[in-house]
Amino acid sequence: MYKTLTTNIRDGIMEIAINRPDKLNALNQEVMKELALAIDEVYKNEAVRSAIITGTGPKAFVAGADISEFLTLSTDQGADLAKLGHMVFQRIEESPKPIAAAVNGFALGGGCELAMACHFRVASDNAKFGQPEVNLGIIPGYGGTQRLVQLIGKGKALELMMTADLIGAEEARQLGLANHVTTPEELLPKTRSILQKIHEKAPLAIAKVIKCVNANFKFDVDGFKTEVAEFAGCFATQDLQEGAAAFIEKRKPVFKGE
Secondary structure, X not given: OOOOEEEEEEOOEEEEEEOOHHHOOOEOHHHXXXXXXXXXXXXXXXXXXXXXXXXXXXXXEEOOEOHXXXXXXXXXXXXHHHHHHHHHHHHHHOOOOOEEEEEOOEEEOHHHHHHHHOOEEEEEXXXXXXXXXXXXXXXXXXXXXXXXHHHHOHHHHHHHHHHOOOEEHHHHHHHOOOOEEEOOOOHHHHHHHHHHHHHOOOHHHHHHHHHHHHHOOOXXXXXXXXXXXXXXXXXOOHHHHHHHHHHHHOOOOOOOOO
């Protein structure tokens, strides 16, 4: 189905791997368009409860954008490229189903931006993060100037983007860019274990949590009002009835997303 991705669904988790190991999984327009299709499947496929985005091979999650595509672009074409990246990554960020990044090596430029668009990040201990675009005379164009600030704060984000310095997995964890650091062998099992724990919770409530947290970063949305509305909406769900009954009856709830 895909030329630049591999996908599989197991235990409700869709694994999406950028599959250009000879190019260190660099993002080109074909990858972005196929990634958009894969994210559409996450949204629409009822068999999918959550997703993992990772890279193929031991060296890179995504080592950046395919710079060879940049040499012939006009200003308008550059804008179109950025708009495509923003659209795809916003779809990831706003997915009502959790999407995790399993960062298995270099996550640079567009790769770091892709990881940041996911709801959380698990990194292997050989991972490297960075936004080194100024080395090429450009800036992050897929949301990096915004999401890096949200995750690690203005001062450190500015330093990393202006110096083009790379940071290792443990520093990324300390800064809040990575949630967990593990070995390459345990990267996918660790990521899957977190998602499987989330699968035990009420899926409608999980979607509402994602929506409310994202509202905090939108200038045209009142996050507190969003929380009130989404909290109220929970009272119309069977999941709330099941969760409350299970709590009172001291048993494990069985949520159906209804």
